[in-house]
Amino acid sequence: MSLFLHYLSLPYLLAGIELTLEVTALGLAGGLILGLILAWMQLSRFWWLSAIARGYTVIFRGTPLILQMVFAYDALPHIGIKLPAVLAAGLALACNEAPFIAEMLRAGVLGVERGQIAAGQALGMTPAVLMRRVIAPQAIRTMIPAFGNESVSALKNSSLASVIAVQELTLRSTQLASSTFDFFSIFFASGLIYLVLTGAISGIQLALEWLLDLDRTSRERKLADYLPWRRVDLLTKPELAEKNAPPIDVVAGLEPDSPAPPARTLTPEERARRTATIARNNVAVEVKDLSKTYGQQNVLDGLNLTVRVGEVIALLGPSGSGKSTLLRCINHLENWDAGTVRVGGRRLGFDDDGKPLSPRAIANERANVGVGMVFQQFNLFSHLTAKENVAGPLRWVHGMTRIDADRRARELLDRVGLSHRADALPRHLSGGQQQRVAIARALAPNPSVLLLDEPTSALDPELVNEVLEVIRRLAVDDGLTMIISTHQIRFADEVADRVAFLSGGRILEEGPAHEVLSNPRNPVTARFLSVMEADKTPEPVR
Amino acid sequence: MQKWPCGETRRASLPWRRAILGAIVAAGFLAPLSAQAAAPAPCAALQEKYPDWKGKTLVNAINPHTPGYESIDPKDPSKYVGFDIDLGEMIGECLGFKLTYKAVTFAALLTTLASGQADIVISDIYATEERAKAADFITYSKVFDGVLVAKGNPKGINGINLSLCGAAAAENTGFVEVPLVQALVPQCKAAGKPEPTLQLYDNNANCIQAILAGRADTYINDVNTVDNAVKAYPDKLEKAIAVTIPYSVGIAVPKDKPKFREAVTAALTEIYKSGDQLALLKKWGLDPDNLKEPGLLTVN
Numbered sequence: 001m002s003l004f005l006h007y008l009s010l011p012y013l014l015a016g017i018e019l020t021l022e023v024t025a026l027g028l029a030g031g032l033i034l035g036l037i038l039a040w041m042q043l044s045r046f047w048w049l050s051a052i053a054r055g056y057t058v059i060f061r062g063t064p065l066i067l068q069m070v071f072a073y074d075a076l077p078h079i080g081i082k083l084p085a086v087l088a089a090g091l092a093l094a095c096n097e098a099p100f101i102a103e104m105l106r107a108g109v110l111g112v113e114r115g116q117i118a119a120g121q122a123l124g125m126t127p128a129v130l131m132r133r134v135i136a137p138q139a140i141r142t143m144i145p146a147f148g149n150e151s152v153s154a155l156k157n158s159s160l161a162s163v164i165a166v167q168e169l170t171l172r173s174t175q176l177a178s179s180t181f182d183f184f185s186i187f188f189a190s191g192l193i194y195l196v197l198t199g200a201i202s203g204i205q206l207a208l209e210w211l212l213d214l215d216r217t218s219r220e221r222k223l224a225d226y227l228p229w230r231r232v233d234l235l236t237k238p239e240l241a242e243k244n245a246p247p248i249d250v251v252a253g254l255e256p257d258s259p260a261p262p263a264r265t266l267t268p269e270e271r272a273r274r275t276a277t278i279a280r281n282n283v284a285v286e287v288k289d290l291s292k293t294y295g296q297q298n299v300l301d302g303l304n305l306t307v308r309v310g311e312v313i314a315l316l317g318p319s320g321s322g323k324s325t326l327l328r329c330i331n332h333l334e335n336w337d338a339g340t341v342r343v344g345g346r347r348l349g350f351d352d353d354g355k356p357l358s359p360r361a362i363a364n365e366r367a368n369v370g371v372g373m374v375f376q377q378f379n380l381f382s383h384l385t386a387k388e389n390v391a392g393p394l395r396w397v398h399g400m401t402r403i404d405a406d407r408r409a410r411e412l413l414d415r416v417g418l419s420h421r422a423d424a425l426p427r428h429l430s431g432g433q434q435q436r437v438a439i440a441r442a443l444a445p446n447p448s449v450l451l452l453d454e455p456t457s458a459l460d461p462e463l464v465n466e467v468l469e470v471i472r473r474l475a476v477d478d479g480l481t482m483i484i485s486t487h488q489i490r491f492a493d494e495v496a497d498r499v500a501f502l503s504g505g506r507i508l509e510e511g512p513a514h515e516v517l518s519n520p521r522n523p524v525t526a527r528f529l530s531v532m533e534a535d536k537t538p539e540p541v542r
Numbered sequence: 543m544q545k546w547p548c549g550e551t552r553r554a555s556l557p558w559r560r561a562i563l564g565a566i567v568a569a570g571f572l573a574p575l576s577a578q579a580a581a582p583a584p585c586a587a588l589q590e591k592y593p594d595w596k597g598k599t600l601v602n603a604i605n606p607h608t609p610g611y612e613s614i615d616p617k618d619p620s621k622y623v624g625f626d627i628d629l630g631e632m633i634g635e636c637l638g639f640k641l642t643y644k645a646v647t648f649a650a651l652l653t654t655l656a657s658g659q660a661d662i663v664i665s666d667i668y669a670t671e672e673r674a675k676a677a678d679f680i681t682y683s684k685v686f687d688g689v690l691v692a693k694g695n696p697k698g699i700n701g702i703n704l705s706l707c708g709a710a711a712a713e714n715t716g717f718v719e720v721p722l723v724q725a726l727v728p729q730c731k732a733a734g735k736p737e738p739t740l741q742l743y744d745n746n747a748n749c750i751q752a753i754l755a756g757r758a759d760t761y762i763n764d765v766n767t768v769d770n771a772v773k774a775y776p777d778k779l780e781k782a783i784a785v786t787i788p789y790s791v792g793i794a795v796p797k798d799k800p801k802f803r804e805a806v807t808a809a810l811t812e813i814y815k816s817g818d819q820l821a822l823l824k825k826w827g828l829d830p831d832n833l834k835e836p837g838l839l840t841v842n
Contacts, residue, residue, distance in 0.1 A: 012619030070650070074657040082658060085644070165603070165644040165654070172619070175606050175645060178747040179613035181774035 003182055007189035012176065016169035017193060019086060023158040023168060026090025028151055031097025038102035043109060057099040066160050068092040073164035089161035097154055104146045108139030115379035122331055123393040123441070124367025126360045133396050138383050141212050148205030152198045159194075169193060214383055214425055266476065275512070278497060281309040283345075284449050284481045285330060290339035292325060292505075299325045300336065301505035307449070307483060312475045314492035314513065315485040317502035318528060323485035324376075326502070327451045330483070331371040332362055343369050344448055367397045372442035376454040378434040380426040386413060386437045387422040390444050398445055412440035416470050432463030436470055443474075450474070452484040464488070471495065489532050493517050501525045582816040585636040585809065592805035596638035602630050603660035605648040607745035609770045610826050611666040625826040629682070629810075630664040632818060633793075636809040647744050649716035652676040655794055662795055662806070666764060668718045669792030669839040678800075679792030679839040680807050682819070683832045687719065688768030689782040690753060690761040697759045699782050702726070707735035712749040712758035715742045718789060719762045746771075754778055766828050791832075792839060803838075810836040 007013060041053035060068070072092040073085065083091060112135045120130045162171035173190040177183045210216065266274065285307040292300040300322050307313050315323040328334040330341055332349040335356075341348055346369055349362050357365065380389050391409035394400040400408070413419045416436035426434050435455055442450060455471065456464045468491050474480045475495045486492055492499055493513055500510040501522065509522040520526040589596050604612045604622065612624040622643050634641050641662075646654050651667055654660045655677055669679035691699050699705045702722050707730035711723045720740060727737045741758050743749050750771050752758035761768070765784045772779050793810070795803045813819050814836055823830050 010619065012614075015620075070653075073659065074650075074653045077657040077659060085659075163647055163650060165646045165650075165659070167645065171645060174745060174747060175614045176616075176619055178607035178745055179609050179619075180616045181747070181750075181771075183747060183751055 003185040004188055007176070007182070007186050008192060010176075010189075013169065013172055013186075013190060013193065016167060016172040016190075017197070019161075019166055019168040020155070020158050020170075020197070022086055023089045023093060023161050023166060024151075024155045026087070027093025027097050027154045027158065030090060030094025031101045031150075031154070034094055034098035035101030035105055038098055039105035039109070042102065042106055053102070057102065060095050061099040065092065065096045065157055066163060068096055069160055069164050085161070085164055085166045089158070089164060089166045093154060093157060093161075096157070097150065100150055101147075104143050104150065105139070107146075108143040109135055111142055112138045113379070113382070115375060115377050116381055118333055119373070119375060119379035119381070119438075119441075120393075121333055121363065122366070122371070122373035123445070124363050124397045125393065126363040128360075129363075129396050133392060134381055138381075141214075141383070144205060144208050144212065148201060151201045151205075155197055155201065156194065271514075275497060278308050278311045281311070283307070284309045284311070284343070285483065286340075286342040287326070287330065288340045288342075290326070290329060290336055290341065292329065292334070292336040298505050300329070300339075302339070303502075303506055305500060305507065305510075307481060309448075309481055310479045311498065312480075312482045312484070312496045314496035314499045315483065315502055316487075316489070316492065316499055316525075316528070321502040322505040323502055324453050325505075327373070327453050327483060327485060330449075330451060331366060331373055333373075343371055367445070370445060370447040370449070372445070372447035372450045374435070374438050374442050374450065374452040374455050376457050378426070378431070378438045378458070380434055380438055380441070382426050385423050385425055386418060386429065386433075389426070389437055390441045393441065394444055408444055409440070412444055413437070415443075416440045417466075430463060431459045432466045435459065435467045439467075439470055439474075443480075449481045449483065452482060452486075454485050454487065456486070456488060468495075487532065489517060489529065501528070503528075582636065582812040582818065584812050588636060588805065588808050588812065589638045592637060592801070592808070594801065595805065598639045600634070600639050600641055600661040601644050601659070602641045602665075603644045603646055603651050603654040603663045604665040605651055605745065606643070606645050606665075607648075607747055608666050608764070608767050610766045610828060611764070612664075625822055625828055626664045626666055628822050628825070629813070629819070630662070632813050632822075633664075633806055633809045636812060637805055648714045651716075652794060655796060658796075661802075662793065664793050666767075666791055667794060668787070668789040669794075670718055670789060671839075671841055673794070674839050674841040676797075677794035678797050678803050679790075679794055680803065680810060681790035681792040681837040681839055682810055682814075682834060683791035684834045685787045685789045685791060686765040686829065686832070687762050687785050687787045688765035689785065690750070690763070690768045690771055690779060691759065691782045692753055692756075693778050693780050695780060695782050699760050701783055701785050702762060704730060704733055704735065706730075706738045706760070707733065708738065709759040710739045710741055710757065712741045712743060712752040712761045714745060714749060714763075717763065718787070722787075723762070750775075750779070790834060790837065790839070797840075807836055807838065 038053045038056060041049040044050055069089055069092040072083065072088040072095075076083065076088070116134055116138075117130060120134045125133070158168060159170035161168055162174065165171075169190050173186050177186045180186070283306055285305070287303060287305040290300050290303045291298070303322070303326060305313075305326070315326065317323055325334060329336050330343065330348075332341070335349075346365075347354075348365060348369060348371075349357055351357055351361075380386075381392070384392055387406065387409045390412055391402075391405035394405040394408060395402060410419060410422065413422050416439055418433060418436055418440070421429060421433060426437070429437065439455075452471065456467050459467060468488065471482070471484070472491075472495050475482060484492075484496070496513040498510060499513045499516050500507045501516065501520075501524075502508065503524055509516060509520060509525045516525070517529065520529055604626070606612045606614055606622055608624070610624055612622055612626045615621040615623045627643075630641050644654065644660050648665075648667075651663050651665055652673060653676075655663050663677070667673070668685055669681050673679070687702075689699055689701060691697065697705075697709050699709060702719075704726070706723065706726055711719075713720050713723065720742070723738055723740055730737050741752055743752065746763065746767060749758070749761040749763070753761055754775065760782070761771075762785075765781070768781050772781055793806060795806060814833075820830060820833055823832055
């Protein structure tokens with residue numbers, strides 16, 4: 001025991017810690033830089049970059065670190081690169097860590113919901129802004145445990161530097177054991193030193209998790225919750241948060257946070273007057289001969305649609321009829337094979353000569369033209385509060401100051417009846433509330449057109465009305481141009497000026513809402529409507 | 543080698559601590575000068591003849607796991623001590639260079655030299671034809687191997703012979719004893735006995751631990767290393783026998799630096815002639831029979 005303590009405090013061994021840490025730090029820092037490059041190459045849209053990165057990964061993940069160390073130390077000098085031992089070890093460790101770190105980064109990036117990325121694109125974020133504001137903050141949070149793992153393994157792997165004469169802890173221990181024959185006391189001592197070092201890394205990891213925990217601000221989450229013997233059921237957390245929040249969502253239309261009072265229904269006279277006004281308005285969206293195929297299937301088959309300023313169009317039709325694809329083409333979230341789309345007279349996604357624009361240029365154009373989009377799955381940025389979901393894009397895309405953006409966000413949340421939940425995270429909101437925040441977010445930049453892709457299909461039946469109420473007010477009170485794909489026939493009847501019935505990527509029938517819905521001329525439309533009529537309950541969640 | 547006893551007396555006179563501290567510091571500064579004086583007289587002529595390394599600091603790659611030859615000093619682990627270490631310093635003093643040390647595994651000694659990460663290897667390495675393809679050797683010591691076994695020699699091992707059949711031998715990767723044991727495989731087969739097995743480790747300590755843990759039956763290595771192991775574990779280990787091995791211990795130098803090889807050989811010859819090499823053997827408790835006039839082993 002006394003020998004063990006003697007070796008534990010021996011300056012010779014303690015001095016080895018410094019080199020161990022140096023090699024580890026070089027390996028991790030270099031590995032992170034290399035890993036970032038590798039991950040970027042693999043995610044790039046150029047296939048040859050990703051092929052190079054794949055090749056590197058195969059080689060450096062597939063060969064033992066000990067060989068790489070010896071290579072960096074003994075082989076590089078033959079081509080004129082004679083690195084000091086510590087640097088050679090750091091280089092080998094970095095090259096070895098890089099593919100692992102790259103895979104972590106890639107998993108983190110790919111783990112961010114695709115929907116949030118589509119939402120960011122629809123808001124006009126360039127790929128760089130999207131990466132920095134939406135993907136990275138979420139990816140980093142999910143990567144911390146893996147990165148802690150990697151750091152611990154790098155620290156232990158640094159002991160292999162002993163084969164290339166780096167006087168780190170392990171080499172010092174074996175040398176000392178050879179000269180003193182106190183084999184076990186020495187290795188227990190150096191083992192304990194390694195434990196202390198790896199323990200410190202675990203501590204840093206837990207502290208970082210605590211610091212970046214989004215629930216830390218919404219609910220008192222103590223550092224102690226992270227201790228291994230504490231059990232915090234992550235699933236109950238949203239409920240806890242809800243409990244602390246004011247009561248909500250009791251009955252649609254009556255709940256305290258609903259946008260009071262409900263919009264009234266238009267009388268036939270008012271409707272006629274509205275139709276006449278719209279007919280004189282400019283064209284907001286013009287879709288001509290739009291065609292798109294997925295493999296064999298025609299998703300859009302020479303589709304034509306014209307929408308005038310202030311008009312509300314409901315797209316009806318069975319699943320797979322092309323409603324969503326049409327909406328995604330209008331703001332160029334998807335490419336198409338033939339035809340043109342003009343928004344406000346501009347050909348979105350192409351320059352004056354008709355050449356396709358880069359993703360960055362398309363993003364800027366989206367922001368300028370102003371096409372807002374609301375998604376079936378809400379697609380709120382899950383790491384941002386309701387207010388930040390609205391205010392963030394205003395700052396990052398439209399260059400608003402924080403004060404202006406916050407004011408606008410509060411104003412819009414108030415309009416959708418959610419000012420009291422401004423600081424809540426999306427996961428602490430009900431589906432209906434999330435969709436209302438998403439609508440506020442889409443409205444914030446004052447879009448000229450708002451596209452709504454089955455905005456209520458993912459909602460529980462009792463939450464549908466609060467969202468429809470918001471949309472109804474936008475149509476009637478604000479005169480916003482909207483294209484809504486929906487299964488809510490009654491809602492379409494009340495709110496839409498015109499309905500278009502899609503099937504097989506074409507418009508089978510279109511016309512004034514009330515007329516088409518009560519007197520369909522096309523037999524397919526008639527059959528669809530009678531099925532929907534028979535099934536009065538709202539569309540179940542798909 | 544007068545430096546050493548002198549150091550002992552300095553350490554002994556405790557009451558004059560402060561003055562002595564100053565003296566040690568002063569001695570530290572003066573050490574190179576006094577060393578010069580201590581080196582054999584012809585060294586001055588050698589420095590004139592081979593001026594290229596004068597005032598330089600060279601790197602000596604060692605596998606510091608062989609107490610007596612090279613290991614860290616248990617009292618001050620920041621220093622390496624042993625016969626090879628002293629011999630290297632003496633050669634350095636004679637030619638006017640200093641040495642720093644690079645600790646590597648035994649198998650990496652010659653690759654380290656070949657890659658230019660070290661200038662010289664003085665690490666109880668046996669000069670063989672095979673190794674001479676990677677480096678030139680200046681031989682300086684005869685080789686006697688000891689056969690280390692567990693106390694009581696339960697397997698009755700009595701040399702590198704058929705008594706090893708069926709035994710497990712622990713050896714360091716790259717040691718010359720490895721092919722010697724391997725050569726017994728067909729002989730044992732022919733005699734209708736089980737083959738000997740080899741366990742390859744990285745350093746002496748691991749080989750000795752293999753016997754202590756009952757994993758290996760024997761470890762055949764330089765006799766002084768074996769004696770040191772027995773000294774450390776007198777209740778558990780013993781030396782079965784000492785055997786002669788047809789090799790010499792050599793200093794390895796790069797093949798592409800014949801001038802350096804020449805200079806080291808000349809310096810070593812002076813150290814041999816002056817009797818300093820014999821004194822070193824005695825100082826480290828090594829068998830004086832190891833003494834050998836410097837020679838060369840090179841192959842093309």
